[in-house]
């Protein structure tokens with residue numbers, strides 16, 4: 001495609017926070033046995049009409065930088081699994097509010113059924129909604145939401 005012609009595919013960013021690089025190995029009884037790399041291949045096959053960009057970091061500032069960078073990338077929607085930063089990071093929540101890109105908070109596990117500290121989310125109030133506890137399917141349900149609501153911003 002010539003570089004001056006814009007793609008009209010919806011472009012979503014999937015952002016994973018700390019320890020989510022260890023999916024498949026990490027506490028499989030809670031998070032399952034599939035790596036995110038393998039899961040993302042399934043997403044690519046399933047959502048051929050959507051451009052998906054992925055980012056994972058264990059570092060809070062890098063996650064904030066990436067959220068800010070979503071503006072330059074003209075991202076239409078963000079799926080954010082902030083991992084434990086969900087429960088601690090005002091700065092990441094501020095970044096979501098600052099870019100004002102529709103965001104869905106994602107959790108693989110049901111955070112409401114776990115320790116009390118997981119029941120607090122600084123992210124939730126900045127998001128359209130939260131999908132929690134449905135395993136990796138939490139991500140694809142969020143993609144389906146964006147797809148059905150045609151949230152293309154640019």
Ligand code: DQA
Nearest residue numbers: 081083084106107108109118
């Ligand atoms: C998580 C839940 C968080 O409480 C935890 O710190 C994670 C993963 C989830 O996807 O279930 O790292 O966000």
